[in-house]
């Protein structure tokens with residue numbers, strides 16, 4: 001056997017060879033690992049992290065408490081951020097408390113905070129699965145279902161509630177494609193959509209579609225099979241809600257009464273005012289029925305959406321052909337907000353209520369004016385009930 005003097009030790013040359021082999025082997029392993037990391041990880045994991053960081057940068061100018069709350073969602077998903085954009089102004093208001101007294105009488109689900117405090121991992125799981133799948137896999141597709149109206153009906157609530165379903169993917173913001181952005185083309189519109197798997201439904205909501213003359217024709221030319229959801233609400237309350245929103249942005253506008261009537265003493269309502277016109281549901285519906293069958297349109301009661309969100313969402317899921325996964329377990333009634341909210345996803349985070357712009361205290365309107373408008377809407381409502389086959393009991 002050959003020996004070599006190595007330092008002050010004598011090492012057999014076969015040992016020396018095997019050491020050299022181990023060294024080269026380890027080196028090539030490390031090199032392979034390095035290449036693997038560069039090729040596979042940089043393309044997927046790293047950019048996602050960067051995107052997540054970028055998304056969360058939106059929140060850098062907010063108070064620390066809110067920031068913490070938001071950061072939690074940041075780490076969850078893109079869609080959670082959208083929910084939080086809604087939640088960003090979801091301060092639990094005194095106004096909400098006023099509404100509670102009226103609404104809580106009609107609730108069809110437990111009016112308790114204990115429900116809210118119980119951990120509801122289902123919601124988080126659905127959302128995470130949903131997003132994980134869809135962020136990495138699937139394709140951007142044109143929507144198969146649209147929430148087309150009505151403004152101030154409760155469209156945001158329906159969208160945020162339905163998107164906790166694992167088989168639904170939705171755009172958080174309103175694309176306004178079929179009214180304002182139609183000239184940008186379907187490819188632009190498709191580009192706004194989230195990635196979806198074949199088994200998932202793609203959705204968006206833009207409440208102004210319902211009153212846009214061209215919208216039904218344009219939507220049916222995209223797909224005649226599009227499913228349509230319309231959230232309707234007592235047209236008088238809707239008009240006041242609409243006015244309250246405008247007033248919050250433009251405090252100098254005339255009073256509600258001044259805008260609502262051409263001649264108040266004669267009871268002549270100004271139907272050219274949008275806040276009034278939108279509530280003449282039957283007129284708009286007739287336009288939709290020229291392009292879509294009634295069975296393709298589902299009407300959500302804006303009132304029942306507040307008193308029984310699980311019931312209304314059950315019917316929405318049926319209409320969309322989805323398994324009933326969203327149930328009363330997903331909701332609790334937030335007394336301070338005065339509305340149902342989604343249960344908090346984890347015990348350390350806040351419940352997910354809609355933002356401050358949802359559930360405002362309405363401007364006080366003279367009862368006589370309300371009665372006049374109720375009378376005005378009656379014939380429109382009756383025709384609407386007859387056409388859709390459901391009495392919403394607004395009269």
Ligand SMILES: Nc1ncnc2c1ncn2[C@@H]1O[C@H](COP(=O)(O)OS(=O)(=O)O)[C@@H](OP(=O)(O)O)[C@H]1O
Nearest residue numbers: 151152153154155156157241339340354358359360
């Ligand atoms: N869960 C829950 N939380 C908060 N608000 C709720 C909820 N469910 C329905 N609503 C009602 O939704 C009304 C706002 O309707 P929209 O979301 O369609 O408004 S918008 O057209 O998108 O501006 C909003 O109208 P206002 O109360 O007049 O602000 C609410 O009454």
